[in-house]
Amino acid sequence: MRLFDQLVFNRQLFMRHRVRTVLLLLAVSIGVASVILLTSLGEGARGYVDREFSALGNRILIVLPGRKETTGGGPPIYGASPRDLTLEDANALGRIPGVLAVAPIIAGTTTIAHSNRSREVITLGSTDAFFTVRQLNVGMGRLLSARARTEPLAVCVLGVKVKRELFGSRRALGQWVRVGDRRMRVIGVLEERGESLGLDMRDMLVIPVRTAEQLFDSPGLFRILLDIAPSADSDKIQEQTLRVIRKRHDGEEDVTVISQDSMLAAFDNILATLTMAIAAISSISLLVAGILIMNISLISVSQRRKEIGLLKAIGASSRQIKQLFIGESLLLISMGSALGISVAFALIFVFAGLWPSFPLQPPTWAVPAALLVAFGTGLVFSIMPAKRAAALDPVLALRGLQH
């Protein structure tokens, strides 16, 4: 029997049992489509995180005060340590070759008030380098100048939301606001930009680092961000950072350095594992579809007893009969898979149109994996019915008898 003959034969069968065929296709395509769609959700989340990190476009090392002996645990997020990380430390780190810019950060919460409106906001004390490192652009006015590195200027840059809440649509530039117990002049408003790495820059206030030292009455830095050159070796700079700190802190290595790459890698790992788990769970539906195929094949073997008898009587071998039934299942699987893949990609396309900011895309392994599972189960579950068909005695089968 040639392949073409088999296809014609199968087509006739499918046409004869249209409802059954359609339902089987439905079952297989639900399975395949769900594997592809769900893994692309996981992959989309991964892509989203990736993009958030690389939106910064540069490589950043983060230095935090304090250190924990046990590695592998979380970083010391408290940001409090007996020996403060100071502005002088930050300046020393800036002299390491390969470090392009250093942004020291003092963070705190304060009240900002203008006329009768006030608002509690997170306030970052930093320098002009902060905007370069975090790639923040000015929307109106200007950003902190280089003088902010050394002088406690009474100026501030507002996030968009803070500006809106305090000034509404009125002009904010040049106005005086009260920050904590000080008066400061608004010199700029940041460009509108979404949340980045969990930090909502719209609801923030940036002031010169020296001013923040005075405002919070503490020289302790919350973080130091290092922007490192694309050509520099991140590990080496990490080592040098620790060496500089050790020298400045009487031999104590009481800081933690986190590289952006390692954070990204950690996220990537978690999300990749999650995606795999989701893929495994959704392929259970393909197993169920496989059982359904076996059930239908068994029914079709018993219904087509006479047909099989006839085939055998005119010389078809057991092998050919087996091939016929397995081929039928595989054909169903391939049509169902094709349908499922098209539906999944159509939905992804629609989704991409509705939410362009979320990069929904199936991981490269999703389609092959779905196909592999679908064909694997299809094959396994059609062997038994096919064997049963092949074992039929032609004479009895022609008469339509059981044994």
Added chain:
Amino acid sequence: MNFRDSSTWVFRALWMQRTRTFLTIVGFSIGIAAMVVLSALGEGLRVFVLNEFTQFGSHIIAVNPGKTETFGIGGLLNTTRPLSLSDATAISQMPNVEEVVPLVMGNAKVKYNQRARYTDVAGVGGAADKAWKLEIAQGRFLPTDDLQRARPLVVLGSKVKEELFAGINPVGRFVRIGSERYRVIGVVAPKGEFLGTDLDDMVFIPAGKGMQLFNRQSLMEIDIFFNPRSTSEAMAHRISRLLIERHGFEDFTLTTQDQVLVTMDNILSILTFAGAGLGAISLLVGAVGITTILMITVTERTAEVGLLRALGGTTQTVRMLFLGEALVLGLIGGICGVLLVAFLLLLIYLFVPALPVALSPTIVVGALGISMLIGLLAGSQPAASAAKMTPIDALRAE
């Protein structure tokens, strides 16, 4: 046709086609099992987290400095609106307040002779052991004396004790934290992790000392444990009035344990639903299986249906019979699925006892209900097509 007759009819019909009934049930029960296992995992996680949170009791209110909830770590940052030790003292004098734990956290090197360890340092009040249910292995916990005049005393976590004082009794000895010497007065028994923070790799010093050590003007948090005679709303209201009176305006954030629990519960319930939703895809495929098989059955038994109608069975009867078949398939599938899950959970329980799983009666009843419902839905189309046959055509079909 009475109930007994119809159930005999349904069961005989299913029994005559054992293989296909069996396979349909297997498929459907795998679907149900997938859904139930995933929701049981979600539910287990929910129970686990809620237990973690309620292990210190549910009558807790936390006060953080600053009136913003951004970051969720507001207390860790500097603030121009400090919460002071005298705030904590004032709160502790309110009626119905049982314990007040001021808290300031940081990171420092703890040194004994040549051995040193970087570890978490918690500046707390003397009541922290009772409030956090810490057991004391050696010595005693920090004294509950005046918060303002803190003495340089330290209680070690069990891991810190092992690292610095392996084999020595540390009580009475001096360790160096930052630039000051602290006398060790006790060791806390191993407690394990709480939400990712290792409570054994930590030392406890008086809050006032902690503020000096980390050069901070404000506490990071004040935890208030109150007596069950008062409600969280009433307590929260009174505490906030007291603090407003002391500070002049509302420059702090109150979080009651109830609010935290509700938020956590919501998040974790969504997770449970997401798990169930993932499993439901397999169930959907199982339902398609029931429909397919019943469609085939209806065609095969056309003559039978014709005969039934000719003998006076109404379309309603025919519909009910096929629906009944679908319902039974769904129900048996559901029961098998739940049994399969129970078996799986038993294995999980035996081999990975750490994994929290909980098979609640709600889930079991829900799963059975859903399987019957889906059985009915899956059977409605085949039942309708069986009922639609005219008796004459149906009888002639053979």
